[in-house]
């Protein structure tokens with residue numbers, strides 16, 4: 001069913017950047033994937049209010065819009081991490097506690113700090129073990145607590 005302009009829910013000015021793609025698809029369900037793509041490009045991630053807005057503008061149930069977005073791995077539902085923290089799991093770092101360091105960081109609320117956690121094999125500066133590499137900078141002789149403190153300082 002095609003909806004006329006008079007039947008369209010009011011456009012939310014907060015999401016005005018989506019109007020061209022919504023209009024191009026005549027506010028029809030077949031445009032959902034392209035609208036989701038455009039939404040992610042403009043707003044960085046698909047928040048629940050944004051998904052609800054898309055559902056309203058395409059006359060679709062929220063569950064269908066959320067389900068479709070969840071199906072595809074290319075869509076993200078929270079802001080992209082702004083920092084990367086890689087724990088070295090090479091032999092020297094392992095011997096000096098990398099596993100414990102990694103476990104402590106896995107328990108920490110890193111997503112709230114905008115930090116994406118990962119691991120890396122020996123980066124060749126073993127005298128600093130155990131170490132992490134944060135945004136390309138090497139932090140030597142670290143513990144879970146010391147990494148967390150420094151990550152929090154990055155927020156300031």
Ligand code: FES
Nearest residue numbers: 088090093122126
């Ligand atoms: S094992 Fe970690 S830097 Fe070499």
